[in-house]
Amino acid sequence: MPQDLPSPPESTKSKYWRKPLDADTVKVPHGELHIIVNRCKGCRFCVEYCPRDVLEMAEDFNVKGYHYPLVKDEVACVNCQLCEMLCPEFAIFCTQTEDEEEGGGEDEG
Amino acid sequence: MTEETTVTEETQDVAHPMDDLLRMDRMPHIWCPTCGLGTVVTALALALGKSGIPLDDIAVVSGIGCTGRVAGYIKVDSFHTTHGRAIPFATGLHLANPKLKVIVVSGDGDLIAIGGNHFIHAARRNVDITVICVNNFIYAMTGGQVAPTTPLTANASTMPYGNFEPPFNIPHLADSCGAAYVARWSSLHVRRMTTAFAEAIATPGFSLVEVVTPCSTLYARRNRLGTGLDLLKFYHDNCEIQHGADTRSLNIDFQGKITLGKFIERPRPTFLDRLDNWYGQVFGDKYEPYVGDRK
Ligand code: SF4
Ligand code: SF4
Numbered sequence: 001m002p003q004d005l006p007s008p009p010e011s012t013k014s015k016y017w018r019k020p021l022d023a024d025t026v027k028v029p030h031g032e033l034h035i036i037v038n039r040c041k042g043c044r045f046c047v048e049y050c051p052r053d054v055l056e057m058a059e060d061f062n063v064k065g066y067h068y069p070l071v072k073d074e075v076a077c078v079n080c081q082l083c084e085m086l087c088p089e090f091a092i093f094c095t096q097t098e099d100e101e102e103g104g105g106e107d108e109g
Numbered sequence: 110m111t112e113e114t115t116v117t118e119e120t121q122d123v124a125h126p127m128d129d130l131l132r133m134d135r136m137p138h139i140w141c142p143t144c145g146l147g148t149v150v151t152a153l154a155l156a157l158g159k160s161g162i163p164l165d166d167i168a169v170v171s172g173i174g175c176t177g178r179v180a181g182y183i184k185v186d187s188f189h190t191t192h193g194r195a196i197p198f199a200t201g202l203h204l205a206n207p208k209l210k211v212i213v214v215s216g217d218g219d220l221i222a223i224g225g226n227h228f229i230h231a232a233r234r235n236v237d238i239t240v241i242c243v244n245n246f247i248y249a250m251t252g253g254q255v256a257p258t259t260p261l262t263a264n265a266s267t268m269p270y271g272n273f274e275p276p277f278n279i280p281h282l283a284d285s286c287g288a289a290y291v292a293r294w295s296s297l298h299v300r301r302m303t304t305a306f307a308e309a310i311a312t313p314g315f316s317l318v319e320v321v322t323p324c325s326t327l328y329a330r331r332n333r334l335g336t337g338l339d340l341l342k343f344y345h346d347n348c349e350i351q352h353g354a355d356t357r358s359l360n361i362d363f364q365g366k367i368t369l370g371k372f373i374e375r376p377r378p379t380f381l382d383r384l385d386n387w388y389g390q391v392f393g394d395k396y397e398p399y400v401g402d403r404k
Contacts, residue, residue: 034123034125036125039136039137041137041141041142041143042142043142043143043336043337043338044143044338045143045148045338045341048338048341048342049297049341064137066142082299084126084151085148085151085152085155085299085300085303086148086297086299087147087148087151088140088143088144088145088146088147088148088150088151089137089138089147090125090127090128090131090136090147090151091125093123093125093126093127095123
């Protein structure tokens with residue numbers, strides 16, 4: 001019964017106009033972020049384009065003197081790797097969290 | 110300070126997936142903050158991984174310019190040639206060893222201006238190389254001079270009152286010279302760009318992918334367009350994907366709509382196909398194909 005399913009926190013909800021038919025069978029992947037702070041040149045590409053709004057800019061500076069991204073909402077990350085692909089400094093990447101790995105669904109295309 | 114060091118150390122146990130494909134001893138790269146070139150390198154590395162070609166069978170060739178640095182950062186056999194000569198160098202590499210996958214990564218100034226003749230003739234002969242032309246609308250490394258790809262009215266250091274010369278439409282140029290594969294993406298469209306690179310590498314013959322990329326320091330700042338991030342936002346709002354569009358319609362106006370997509374995919378005999386076929390007919394059995402075990 002769809003009504004019985006637990007709801008994700010409001011912050012992570014996608015803007016569906018109806019519930020996808022396979023919503024109860026699809027396991028949403030979850031990612032763990034790795035940020036190499038001192039490679040960052042503060043472009044903000046990752047913060048701006050993360051579809052789940054996971055990242056924010058730090059108030060602090062790295063050794064080069066740039067603000068760098070911080071994880072604001074780790075649970076929301078779906079391991080889409082967009083931040084990793086957009087980052088022009090090779091400073092952020094995302095790995096699938098352990099417990100999800102055997103569940104498949106890693107290939108996002 | 111201490112906090113930063115902890116974060117860095119923490120991530121040291123898992124290496125960045127790109128570290129194996131890049132010459133990390135040369136990092137940080139020289140590109141400015143919010144320049145789009147790093148993203149293009151990631152897409153190329155991902156496409157090379159996807160293609161399944163052993164890295165020893167790949168060669169990357171660049172000319173001069175900001176994009177010209179790509180050859181120095183990517184960890185395959187790579188060559189940084191003189192200005193405009195990336196394509197003839199790549200042609201030579203390909204002919205010396207047709208089993209190599211030769212990929213040219215260079216900028217609009219290098220490939221379309223100084224190397225313009227090489228570009229049209231490689232496309233005409235359909236030499237089996239892949240050309241990735243990063244178009245940032247300007248000569249970046251040398252100081253923001255006008256390029257033959259600078260949109261009309263855009264400001265450049267040698268066009269301080271705005272550019273009055275009509276620019277090249279790169280996909281149309283490649284198409285009309287006979288390229289086998291022609292696509293255009295922006296550096297924001299990372300996944301599509303990666304797919305296009307993989308397709309271009311797999312297509313026999315001359316393949317061109319133009320990548321519209323932000324130059325924050327010289328193009329964006331001179332034209333008061335903000336940073337590279339502002340240009341990505343502009344691409345997000347103003348790019349239209351239209352596969353198979355007529356390449357004559359692909360002009361880029363200053364801050365106008367940019368049409369992206371895969372425009373041409375038409376395999377036709379490559380330079381070596383024609384060579385073998387022709388001399389095979391002329392000399393009959395006496396002719397040995399250029400390289401026996403090719404493909
Ligand atoms: S992997 Fe995707 S969801 Fe996770 S932080 Fe990066 S862009 Fe956001
Ligand atoms: S000058 Fe322009 S193209 Fe060159 S690195 Fe800087 S932003 Fe990139």
